[in-house]
Amino acid sequence: MKPIHPAPLLIVIASFDPNGNGKNDYDPAHPELLYDKTSPIYGEQWAISKPEDCYERFFGESGFSMMNYYKEMTLGKFWFYPVPIDHPQRENAPEGILEITVPLPHPAALRNLEGYNNETAAAKAIHDIVAACDPYIDFAKYDKNGDGLVTPDELAIVILNAGYDRASTKADEEFSKIVCENGPIPSHRFMVHGTSQPTDAEMSGGVKIVRVSNIGEYNSTGPITIGTPAHELAHNVGAQDMYCRYTPPAEQVFGWPLPLNFSLMSWGNHLGSGTRPAYIDPYQRIYLGWAEEITAEKDGEYTLFSTLSGKYSVLKIPTPDPDEYFLCEVRLKEGFESQLTPGDSKGGVIIWQIDEAINREWFLKAQCVSSNLPGGKRHDLGNAIRLRNMFTEITDEDGHFIKYGPCYKEKNITEDPFFYASDDAGTGHFDSSLYCGAASGSYSLNRFPEGVSPDWKLIIDVLDAPGAEMRIRIKRS
């Protein structure tokens, strides 16, 4: 089911109290008791956040809240609103947020105990945290389709684990304990990796909670920003990762042409330290039902609109290969995307090349853009971005540019990878025959069906400077 109706969201601030005495036993004179596996308070870790600290960040009606992020990206089709708490924990507690304490060590400590590993410790902690929410919310009424499951489009859950998020927190290098993640302060050494995770917590009324997002409550810059929760929640409703999943470090390719900043599911969740996450890529905006696509059956002029104009749509340009097509969209550096690239460029047109033959096989396995080697062989990206001036240049003996190589010349997005009209004719001109598949090295298309000339190409000329409305002219030959 496509997530096109706003969904209630429950945020759970989870504390870990292994001896179950209901109070924080951390003693600054004896921090080692938290890290000693034989101590009754091994893995004790209490949340720093209060519901009041989280409300505006996630549910604020104004400013750069997560609710407004989803509203902006989906043109008002989908967002997460605070789930009403049927039986509040205290007077005047904010909607949408619970504080839960479980009699368990933090999962990064629990996994070191007999009978547990990484996976089972996380599963146990998540299960018990979700189950402990049962008295406060009548979960059964959210099972809209009556299948006995409360799915994330019916009610989403984010667990904010006491302590820090591993991926966005600098570990304390002075402190080193095998049994810890070496979190930055003595009372909070254990950390979690952000995940979207299945669970099977049985709730009153005979319903099960089946999937949650699980992250730390803090990172190096302070309370966890909205980028990582927005990314994990997008997974919950069906989005896939757009970075190199399952590629061992030794096999990583420098400059593998990922969407990077241009998708929430690649690096876009980290922009502005997670305060200004980028939208999801247009392929998934269409896939999730958050944007319209318009098909360019004929060559000629088309007008594209920015997201904040309220008229955003994606132009789909078919090619002679039924599985391959191009997508064109306007991405401006405004609203949540104000930090899309470094520097002062305004944004412009972004061009993508989609290959459904790749996506049929790899999208749902979260590997449609990965540089891994399934079966010993890399495949092209099913969701490839054609950024301007980012790819390595192949030149002739005299140093004249011929075409682009398969990978980026640098690791990070440059200031101005957009296409737009300007005094420099080069900024507005796209020629597919200069770009190739990252694995196949095949120019213009990854495959040419029988009877199609290998000289087939798509030319796109952008006719306007960056703006809410940008015309392009396309020609296939």
Ligand SMILES: [Zn+2]
């Ligand atoms: Zn992810």
